[in-house]
Amino acid sequence: MADKPVTEQTAVADPITQVVAVLKERFPEAVQADERKGFSGIVVDPRSLVDVATVVRDELGFDYLSSATAVDYLGKGDYFEMVYHAYRIRQGGPALVIKARTPRDKATLPSLIGVWPGVDFQEREAWDLMGIRFEGHPNLKRILMWEGFAGHPMRKDWKEAYYEQDNKPFDSRWPGGQVSRAEEHNPYGKNVAYPEDFTLDGFTPVGEAANYTGLNMGVDITELSSPGLRTDRLIVNLGPHHPSTHGVFRMIVSLNGETVEQLEPMMGYLHRNHEKIGERNTFLQNMPFTDRLDYICSMSNNLGYAQAVEKLMALGPRFQPPTYRAEVIRVLMVELTRIVNHLWAIGFLLNDLGAFFTPALYAIAQRELILDFFEATAGSRLMCNYMRFGGVSRDLPEKILGIPLLANDLIRDENTMDFLTNLITERLPQAVDELDNYLSGSEIIINRCRGVGILPPEMAIAYSMAGPVLRASGVPYDVRRAEPYSIYADLDFDVAVRYNGDIYDRYLIRIDEMRESIRILKQLLPLLDETRGQDIQAGTKAYSPRVPEGESYGRVENPKGELGFYVVSDGGQNPWRYHVRAPSFINLTALGEMCKGHKVADIVAILGSIDIVLGETDR
Amino acid sequence: MKSNGGPDLNGLHDPDFPLPEGLQSTIAVTSLDRVYNWSRKNSVWPLLFGLACCAIEMIATAASRYDFSRFGMEVMRASPRQADLLIISGTVTKKMVVPIVRIYNQMPEPKYVLAMGACASGGGPFKEGYNVVSGIDKYIPVDVYVPGCPPTPQALIHGFLTLHKKIESQSIRTVPWYRSGESAGIPIPILGPDIIDPRQAELIRRQAELAASNKQEAAPAPAEA
Numbered sequence: 001m002a003d004k005p006v007t008e009q010t011a012v013a014d015p016i017t018q019v020v021a022v023l024k025e026r027f028p029e030a031v032q033a034d035e036r037k038g039f040s041g042i043v044v045d046p047r048s049l050v051d052v053a054t055v056v057r058d059e060l061g062f063d064y065l066s067s068a069t070a071v072d073y074l075g076k077g078d079y080f081e082m083v084y085h086a087y088r089i090r091q092g093g094p095a096l097v098i099k100a101r102t103p104r105d106k107a108t109l110p111s112l113i114g115v116w117p118g119v120d121f122q123e124r125e126a127w128d129l130m131g132i133r134f135e136g137h138p139n140l141k142r143i144l145m146w147e148g149f150a151g152h153p154m155r156k157d158w159k160e161a162y163y164e165q166d167n168k169p170f171d172s173r174w175p176g177g178q179v180s181r182a183e184e185h186n187p188y189g190k191n192v193a194y195p196e197d198f199t200l201d202g203f204t205p206v207g208e209a210a211n212y213t214g215l216n217m218g219v220d221i222t223e224l225s226s227p228g229l230r231t232d233r234l235i236v237n238l239g240p241h242h243p244s245t246h247g248v249f250r251m252i253v254s255l256n257g258e259t260v261e262q263l264e265p266m267m268g269y270l271h272r273n274h275e276k277i278g279e280r281n282t283f284l285q286n287m288p289f290t291d292r293l294d295y296i297c298s299m300s301n302n303l304g305y306a307q308a309v310e311k312l313m314a315l316g317p318r319f320q321p322p323t324y325r326a327e328v329i330r331v332l333m334v335e336l337t338r339i340v341n342h343l344w345a346i347g348f349l350l351n352d353l354g355a356f357f358t359p360a361l362y363a364i365a366q367r368e369l370i371l372d373f374f375e376a377t378a379g380s381r382l383m384c385n386y387m388r389f390g391g392v393s394r395d396l397p398e399k400i401l402g403i404p405l406l407a408n409d410l411i412r413d414e415n416t417m418d419f420l421t422n423l424i425t426e427r428l429p430q431a432v433d434e435l436d437n438y439l440s441g442s443e444i445i446i447n448r449c450r451g452v453g454i455l456p457p458e459m460a461i462a463y464s465m466a467g468p469v470l471r472a473s474g475v476p477y478d479v480r481r482a483e484p485y486s487i488y489a490d491l492d493f494d495v496a497v498r499y500n501g502d503i504y505d506r507y508l509i510r511i512d513e514m515r516e517s518i519r520i521l522k523q524l525l526p527l528l529d530e531t532r533g534q535d536i537q538a539g540t541k542a543y544s545p546r547v548p549e550g551e552s553y554g555r556v557e558n559p560k561g562e563l564g565f566y567v568v569s570d571g572g573q574n575p576w577r578y579h580v581r582a583p584s585f586i587n588l589t590a591l592g593e594m595c596k597g598h599k600v601a602d603i604v605a606i607l608g609s610i611d612i613v614l615g616e617t618d619r
Numbered sequence: 620m621k622s623n624g625g626p627d628l629n630g631l632h633d634p635d636f637p638l639p640e641g642l643q644s645t646i647a648v649t650s651l652d653r654v655y656n657w658s659r660k661n662s663v664w665p666l667l668f669g670l671a672c673c674a675i676e677m678i679a680t681a682a683s684r685y686d687f688s689r690f691g692m693e694v695m696r697a698s699p700r701q702a703d704l705l706i707i708s709g710t711v712t713k714k715m716v717v718p719i720v721r722i723y724n725q726m727p728e729p730k731y732v733l734a735m736g737a738c739a740s741g742g743g744p745f746k747e748g749y750n751v752v753s754g755i756d757k758y759i760p761v762d763v764y765v766p767g768c769p770p771t772p773q774a775l776i777h778g779f780l781t782l783h784k785k786i787e788s789q790s791i792r793t794v795p796w797y798r799s800g801e802s803a804g805i806p807i808p809i810l811g812p813d814i815i816d817p818r819q820a821e822l823i824r825r826q827a828e829l830a831a832s833n834k835q836e837a838a839p840a841p842a843e844a
Contacts, residue, residue: 144750145714145750146714146810148810148811148812149810149812149813150812150813153749153750160747160748160749161749161813162746162747163747164747182746182747182753183753187822187826188816188819188822188823188826189757190752190753190757190814190816190819191713191742191746191748191749191751191752191753192813192814192815193813194811194812194813194815194823194826194827195812196827196830196831196834197827197830197831198811198812198823198827199820199823199824199827200815200817200820200823200824201824203811205809205810205811206810207810240715240718241668241718241722242697243667243697247669247670247671247674248669248670248671248715268712268714268750269712269714269715269718270670270671270709270710270712270715271712271714271750272671272710272712272738272745272748272750272751273745273747273748273749273750273751276748276749277744277745277747277748280747288744289744292671292672292744295671295672295675296675357681360678360682361682361683364678364679364682364683364684365682365683365684368679368682368684381676381771382672382675382676382769383672383768383769614671615671615672618712
């Protein structure tokens with residue numbers, strides 16, 4: 001336990017130790033350090049939670065709440081624990097971890113929405129999935145499941161309809177050679193379970209009406225007649241099937257004429273239970289699932305999860321950090337992914353602005369080249385499942401081969417490094433310039449984007465916005481610089497920042513970031529040559545690595561913002577808690593505020609400029 | 620494609636009726652079924668509707684490299700009223716299956732459903748999830764299944780070609796949409812304590828009765844012992 005990684009950690013955690021001491025002195029009754037082995041931060045008495053949080057924000061400077069999630073310690077003390085990760089946005093540095101506990105049978109905690117408004121959706125999620133009531137939350141409705149759903153599924157004692165065993169690997173699914181499917185063991189032949197005495201006789205579902213509470217429906221239209229112009233109030237539903245919601249996202253909009261009065265994001269239409277499945281999986285089995293969070297950026301998601309688990313493994317005796325070549329390859333993949341994502345985001349923002357598909361075609365054509373490289377290296381275009389704890393799954397191939405797509409296409413047979421060099425020094429810079437030249441000065445784009453959907457910096461911080469959205473509002477916060485990971489500390493790049501916080505700046509900052517990524521990639525090319533032939537995996541590949549007891553929060557600067565994985569291990573084969581801090585999800589917290597006062601047509605543009613992916617929003 | 624720029628008659632002309640050399644590019648002798656299916660299969664308009672990861676590959680298939688407009692499919696329609704093909708491109712959740720069934724009901728006949736990828740075909744990697752439907756065919760009929768996670772664009776195109784074969788095999792005399800009487804829509808699932816398929820109302824009631832009678836049987840047993 002007294003190995004090198006631990007001493008390194010205490011050196012880094014020093015400012016936090018000071019903060020904890022200050023808080024313990026200030027609130028001797030309410031604040032205690034979390035003394036469990038492998039855990040950190042403070043445990044706060046729920047009665048003083050709001051006071052402590054206010055001091056943490058105002059006096060200690062932790063103004064940015066990155067993540068808030070609940071853990072069910074069933075059989076390990078029998079309580080729910082709400083875990084908050086707060087950061088200093090101006091200085092950077094590590095998190096202050098704040099915890100508050102509540103008994104499982106009457107789970108109630110004070111809401112922190114008055115301190116950090118960005119906690120809004122995350123508290124709703126904790127209510128929905130864990131069943132913790134937050135007193136003082138103005139809109140405590142379910143967010144991922146629907147109203148009327150039976151139970152809170154992330155509780156450890158809640159079992160899904162296809163429940164087999166608590167933990168994988170499950171027993172054989174073909175005992176004695178008899179293959180069976182989960183449906184066959186369910187009386188309904190489907191993935192459903194009802195309360196025992198449930199029938200449809202006399203049953204009324206909660207239904208759609210629950211979604212409209214708090215949206216001022218049924219107002220007398222004469223009330224709205226503003227001077228000069230008589231308008232009606234309308235409730236408009238956008239989605240979940242709508243061409244410009246970037247997936248199955250839904251917004252309920254209350255309009256006064258064409259002007260947005262209120263907008264409520266509705267989600268959960270792609271809630272595929274990553275966290276519940278993730279807690280049944282072994283640690284490594286979660287890797288391919290992270291691909292499917294933000295399915296445009298599978299490589300970046302891999303890195304975030306690998307780092308979270310590596311942090312935990314570093315507490316153990318035999319951990320070896322990833323080799324240098326593995327780190328170089330990881331950054332190569334992640335920065336290529338950033339370009340893929342931003343190309344895609346810009347293409348589809350233009351779709352939303354009415355330039356249907358033509359700009360996107362240009363963007364997708366370049367993206368395909370990067371995907372070819374991913375496919376040659378990882379074996380898959382989209383779902384790369386490439387990174388492993390302590391390294392990557394395989395080295396770059398010698399050659400990139402490609403199959404002909406059309407009769408007159410040539411079979412590609414190129415040296416990988418030549419291909420990469422050409423891609424990074426020629427093709428991608430040209431592609432970015434091309435988009436910039438064609439789009440940035442376009443009158444239509446300027447008129448539709450400038451001054452629309454403005455997000456002031458203090459609001460961006462308060463709402464826990466992350467990534468390009470935060471930086472376009474004049475907050476130069478980038479995890480790669482604020483809390484450097486992998487080899488970013490040695491690389492030369494600037495944190496792109498823009499100051500107006502409107503759609504146009506959120507578009508421009510993606511162009512800036514692609515240029516910075518290309519700058520990083522150019523520095524990686526010689527490193528790839530230098531490290532050729534070195535190990536890509538530290539230690540041995542293990543199917544089920546030993547992960548010691550403890551918690552870790554691994555965060556990376558994903559193309560869409562800060563992606564965090566909060567993992568709690570009890571020393572077993574499976575994560576006890578596996579939570580994803582999804583930038584797409586939390587960036588939507590401010591959507592309602594950003595749309596207020598704009599016209600209905602601007603909603604899609606504002607949403608497009610946030611750049612969400614539903615796999616990550618709903619998880 | 621013929622050099623004179625006319626329509627591709629190769630798929631249309633019945634080879635049992637030989638034509639003089641100069642007329643082959645302009646005249647075809649064929650059956651009603653063949654001309655009907657030939658025109659339908661070359662203009663299958665998909666619904667502009669993406670669900671999850673597979674939707675990204677669907678968009679890549681639509682883009683210039685794979686370009687499914689080669690099959691007359693580039694007019695993706697955002698309204699189900701104008702669409703012929705519903706591509707279920709991703710994981711179907713219980714919350715989402717309600718709008719999907721509604722969309723399916725809104726599509727006019729003839730309509731086809733393509734289940735793209737493992738999730739749409741059978742639940743895929745997320746099958747055990749509490750909010751996941753084990754394949755869209757539990758609710759609406761599926762014509763073509765495309766395996767993969769996600770399927771590559773080539774695989775999706777293969778799925779389209781398979782659908783073309785299915786369309787070619789249909790006959791105007793037997794297709795359901797020209798029969799008399801109205802075709803009934805699929806009942807919309809209900810979001811209750813779990814998702815409820817209204818077609819299973821009777822089964823759900825029987826299960827509740829069974830549970831109640833089991834309880835009654837179980838209750839006196841310890842009293843006797």
